[in-house]
Amino acid sequence: MEIDKNQLLRFTTAGSVDDGKSTLIGRLLYDSKAIFEDQLEAVENTSRKKGHQGVDLALFTDGLRDEREQGITIDVAYRYFTTPKRKFIIADTPGHIQYTRNMVTGASTANAALILIDARHGVIEQTKRHAFIASLLQIPHIIVCINKMDLVDYSEEIYENIIHQFEGFSSKLYVKDIQFLPISALDGDNVVNRSKNMDWYQGAPLLHTLETMHISSDLNKIDARFPVQTVLRPQSEGFIDYRGYAGRVASGIFRPGDAVVILPSGFTSKIKSIDTMDGPLEEVFAPMSVAITLEDDIDISRGDMIVKENNQPKALQEFDAMLCWFNNAPARPRAKYTIVHTSNQQKAMITDVVYKIDINTYSREEEDKELNMNDIARISIRTTRPLMVDEYRDNRITGSFVLIDDATHETVAAGMIV
Amino acid sequence: MSKYYLNYLDELESEAIYILREVWAQFQNPVILFSGGKDSILVTHLAKKAFYPSKIPFPLLHIDTGHNFPETIQFRDALIKELDLRLIVGSVQKSIDTGRVSEEKGKNATRNALQITTLLDAIESNKIDCAIGGGRRDEEKARAKERFFSHRDDFGQWDPKNQRPELWNLLNGNHFDGEHFRAFPISNWTEMDVWNYIKREDIKIPSLYLAHQREVVWRSNSWIPVSEHLKLEENEKIQTKKIRFRTLGDITITGGIESEADTLEKIVAEVAAMKQTERGNRSDDKRSETAMEDRKRLGYF
Numbered sequence: 251m252e253i254d255k256n257q258l259l260r261f262t263t264a265g266s267v268d269d270g271k272s273t274l275i276g277r278l279l280y281d282s283k284a285i286f287e288d289q290l291e292a293v294e295n296t297s298r299k300k301g302h303q304g305v306d307l308a309l310f311t312d313g314l315r316d317e318r319e320q321g322i323t324i325d326v327a328y329r330y331f332t333t334p335k336r337k338f339i340i341a342d343t344p345g346h347i348q349y350t351r352n353m354v355t356g357a358s359t360a361n362a363a364l365i366l367i368d369a370r371h372g373v374i375e376q377t378k379r380h381a382f383i384a385s386l387l388q389i390p391h392i393i394v395c396i397n398k399m400d401l402v403d404y405s406e407e408i409y410e411n412i413i414h415q416f417e418g419f420s421s422k423l424y425v426k427d428i429q430f431l432p433i434s435a436l437d438g439d440n441v442v443n444r445s446k447n448m449d450w451y452q453g454a455p456l457l458h459t460l461e462t463m464h465i466s467s468d469l470n471k472i473d474a475r476f477p478v479q480t481v482l483r484p485q486s487e488g489f490i491d492y493r494g495y496a497g498r499v500a501s502g503i504f505r506p507g508d509a510v511v512i513l514p515s516g517f518t519s520k521i522k523s524i525d526t527m528d529g530p531l532e533e534v535f536a537p538m539s540v541a542i543t544l545e546d547d548i549d550i551s552r553g554d555m556i557v558k559e560n561n562q563p564k565a566l567q568e569f570d571a572m573l574c575w576f577n578n579a580p581a582r583p584r585a586k587y588t589i590v591h592t593s594n595q596q597k598a599m600i601t602d603v604v605y606k607i608d609i610n611t612y613s614r615e616e617e618d619k620e621l622n623m624n625d626i627a628r629i630s631i632r633t634t635r636p637l638m639v640d641e642y643r644d645n646r647i648t649g650s651f652v653l654i655d656d657a658t659h660e661t662v663a664a665g666m667i668v
Numbered sequence: 669m670s671k672y673y674l675n676y677l678d679e680l681e682s683e684a685i686y687i688l689r690e691v692w693a694q695f696q697n698p699v700i701l702f703s704g705g706k707d708s709i710l711v712t713h714l715a716k717k718a719f720y721p722s723k724i725p726f727p728l729l730h731i732d733t734g735h736n737f738p739e740t741i742q743f744r745d746a747l748i749k750e751l752d753l754r755l756i757v758g759s760v761q762k763s764i765d766t767g768r769v770s771e772e773k774g775k776n777a778t779r780n781a782l783q784i785t786t787l788l789d790a791i792e793s794n795k796i797d798c799a800i801g802g803g804r805r806d807e808e809k810a811r812a813k814e815r816f817f818s819h820r821d822d823f824g825q826w827d828p829k830n831q832r833p834e835l836w837n838l839l840n841g842n843h844f845d846g847e848h849f850r851a852f853p854i855s856n857w858t859e860m861d862v863w864n865y866i867k868r869e870d871i872k873i874p875s876l877y878l879a880h881q882r883e884v885v886w887r888s889n890s891w892i893p894v895s896e897h898l899k900l901e902e903n904e905k906i907q908t909k910k911i912r913f914r915t916l917g918d919i920t921i922t923g924g925i926e927s928e929a930d931t932l933e934k935i936v937a938e939v940a941a942m943k944q945t946e947r948g949n950r951s952d953d954k955r956s957e958t959a960m961e962d963r964k965r966l967g968y969f
Contacts, residue, residue: 258676325831327812328805330858337676339856351833358835466673479689484722492721498686498837503672527720535672539685539718552693576833590838593693650836659842661832 258337259465262360262389264353264380265345269366270397274435275329275342276307278457281442284331307435326356335461345376350609350624351576353380354664357387358650361465364456365394369402369432373415375610381416382609385423386572386626386666388646390468392428393459399448400434406450422612424643431456469536473640474502475563475648476556477592482541494525494541495550500592500647502558503535504542509559512550513638518559519546536647553594555638555648563648565636570604571665572642573621573629577655579662581621587662591637591651598653602630621663628668642666677865681714684853686837687816688718691798691851692725694841698798698851699756701787702728704740705916706873707802709747710862711853713871715800716751727754729799731787733779734761735897735918743874758790778921784967788824791848798841798849806858810964816855822846824967859914863939867932879912879930890923914939 265271279285297306329340341356343349357363363384367377384392394416402408409432420428431440432451439445440455454462482494504510508521522543524531534540542556550556557563575581581600589598605614606627621627642649653663674682688711691698700715702708715724730744748755760779763769763786772778791799805812815831817839832840841849854862866873884891885904891911892898897920900906911924912935929938 256676257673258679325813325828328856329812330806330856332858332860337861355833355835359837469672471672479686480693482719482722486721486723489721494721496689496718498682525720527717537679537682537686538674539682539689541720588842590840646836650838652833652835652838652840654840654842656842659840659844661834661840664833664835 256332256336257465258339259362259460259463260339260341260360261362261364261460262341262343262353262356262384263364263366264343264356264383265366265376269345269368269376270435271342271345271366273307274364274366274395274397274433274441275340277435277438277441278340279329279331280307281438282331282333282457326352333457333461338460345380347376347379347610348624350379350383350626351574353383354387354574357383357389358646358664360387360389361468362391362393362460362463363389365392367394367396367412367416369396369398369405369408369412372408372412373419377416378419378612379609381420381423381425382607382612385425386574388424388643388666390426390465391463392425393456394428394430395435395456396430396432397435399432399439399445400437404432404439404445404447406432406448409451419612429453429459431459470501470645471503471535472501473561473563473645473648474504474508474558475500475592475640475645476504476542477594477648478550478552478554478556479593480552481550492543493547494543495556496539496541497556497593498539499534499536501536501645502561503533504556504558505533506530510544510556511559511562512548513555513557513562514565514636515548515550515554517546517548519544519548521545553592555592557638563638563640566639567634567636568601568630568632569639569667570628570630571651571667573600573627573653573663573665575621575623575625575627575663577660577662578623579655580623581663583619586656588654588656589631589633589637589651590654591639592648594637596637597634599632600629601632604628604630629665631665639667641668643668677861677868680854680857680861681717681865683856684711684714685718687839687851687853688715688800690817690839690841691800691853692719694839695798695849697794697796698726698800699729699794699796700724700726701799701801702730702744702755703802703916704730704737704744704874705802706862706866706877707804707854709871709873710857710866711800711802712747712751713869714853723752726800727756729756729758729790729794729796731758731783731790732760733783733918734759735779735895735920737874737876737893737895737916737919737922739874739876740916743872747872756790756794758786760786762786763789779918780921781963781968784824784963788967791824796848797843798851800851800853802854803850803852804857804859804862805855814852814855816852817841818850818852819843820848820850820967824848826850826964826967828965860936860939863932863936867936870932874916876913876916877935879910879927879934881908882911882924883907884909884911884924888923890925892921892923893919895919 327342343353343356433440442457478495479497525541603619605616640648649667769782883894912927929935
């Protein structure tokens with residue numbers, strides 16, 4: 251295996267008990283040989299105990315005690331498998347509306363989303379919900395798997411009808427790339443291997459689609475942003491005056507010699523070097539973790555951002571965002587929360603709930619101002635000091651934030667700046 | 669293909685460095701939980717990278733069951749010296765001697781569960797607010813839902829149903845006095861990734877991971893090393909085998925596998941062809957289906 255070139259692809263799945271999501275993941279893991287004998291043995295035992303015939307693939311993804319007892323997935327679970335072409339991380343999330351926050355969490359870092367549709371039922375409320383979340387979190391690629399084709403006699407007509415239904419509502423969403431696939435997760439048709447039952451389908455099976463999907467062009471290479479996490483001052487021999495600004499490139503490209511501005515102070519300087527333990531680099535891009543040194547001695551600390559002179563984010567103290575509320579306790583109007591944005595923490599207040607969105611119908615509700623768990627709304631927010639922000643659509647790192655309740659220290663909401 | 673992409677090992681490395689720097693920035697008194705196993709050695713290596721050219725700003729905390737492989741202790745002490753780090757040892761033997769815990773009884777008795785008390789005592793007495801561990805989500809199903817920053821209440825307990833959501837790269841380490849966090853920088857690595865990276869970076873590891881001749885007995889489907897702590901059962905007999913260990917823990921319960929893999933290259937090839945998970949040789953995980961989850965709730969690694 252040529253590990254030097256293999257990329258990492260993160261994808262998310264959402265689904266409920268019956269649409270075959272767990273079976274599909276089990277099938278991917280099983281057919282790509284990511285399942286070990288002792289895991290298989292454990293699942294075979296449980297399948298037998300529960301009286302299932304054969305191996306219940308869904309059991310591979312069951313996690314915590316409560317979930318096994320209730321037969322559902324209640325949190326985001328991460329799964330891993332590797333093929334000779336790529337390493338994959340699956341963020342496996344529950345699909346029911348009461349777990350919207352889990353779906354949002356799983357979607358936040360995904361390159362791709364798998365949306366499952368039961369071929370017998372076509373597009374249902376849940377399909378619209380999952381598509382909405384994928385679009386809200388700006389997942390670049392959506393793969394719609396029309397599953398259980400074996401239960402509709404592998405009918406091309408049914409498949410085409412479902413695509414038609416899906417396109418009917420998804421035109422309202424902002425999605426860059428959608429693909430459709432007819433599959434049967436239970437029998438493995440078009441999952442890893444091409445289906446022998448659907449000659450009419452000319453496209454690649456799911457795994458091949460995931461392995462070859464073009465993801466490096468999804469990175470923002472234009473807007474150079476470097477949030478400073480911490481300052482490295484070794485003060486040891488050979489490094490007496492060394493001051494390295496440690497962080498991970500959020501977007502764009504940096505090179506030694508680049509003219510940069512430090513925000514919020516506005517001081518300017520030039521990049522002297524970009525350092526790692528393995529030696530200095532001539533060029534860095536997201537998501538590389540490095541240390542940047544500058545030509546000038548400037549006071550820089552955690553929460554500051556290094557950007558290029560000719561391309562700067564907006565410094566805003568008041569802005570609108572799409573917010574997903576995560577907590578049991580509803581949002582308190584005009585209460586103060588801690589906002590975490592890149593490496594910066596400030597205080598913030600939700601000044602207005604502009605509208606709430608019904609994620610099943612995409613309709614807006616302007617009268618109801620209360621934010622409860624799993625609600626998604628457009629809100630206005632004000633912070634005590636300006637944040638250096640980009641729109642989420644342009645930048646998933648500098649366009650996102652979370653809110654923390656100071657009374658409990660819990661993460662209560664996630665926001666995407668519009 | 670565009671040249672602006674990282675291969676998966678570089679991306680995992682970058683993510684781990686990011687998390688280690690967040691720990692340093694968000695906590696007052698973090699430590700690296702060091703067992704002498706490959707995962708904690710990897711975390712230490714990544715910490716070296718994260719803070720270069722500064723030295724690692726965390727001490728290492730070793731929870732010593734008293735049932736060690738001598739090689740592990742030698743390795744630990746050499747590493748501490750090389751990196752010029754402080755070592756904190758939490759001793760399970762001391763916890764037993766002072767009556768904080770009592771030794772398990774019976775045939776399958778281990779000190780595995782006793783470590784929880786020693787660990788939590790060490791965290792409390794050293795005022796540690798974040799313990800960085802080498803836990804990986806692929807190891808065990810209860811770990812598949814673990815966060816990068818995992819909250820522990822003031823009893824050191826994990827509540828899997830009430831975890832803080834983690835989105836994008838935003839980590840929330842805010843906490844009250846007395847509570848602490850566990851941080852898992854290599855959450856997204858698999859055993860294969862760890863070995864590929866150790867090989868790529870040529871990271872030093874204890875010789876126990878490489879195939880070697882050793883006196884062992886066959887017990888619970890694996891080769892248990894002979895040591896002063898091992899009590900022979902009837903009809904068990906000592907044999908000499910060429911074995912290596914896939915994980916390192918308490919010497920009384922860590923089983924080896926027969927292997928010819930005596931170089932990193934051979935280990936990588938062997939792991940790639942492996943049919944059992946690495947914890948398949950750990951009898952502590954076989955006690956029940958939820959053994960790991962139950963221990964984690966109480967404060968285990």
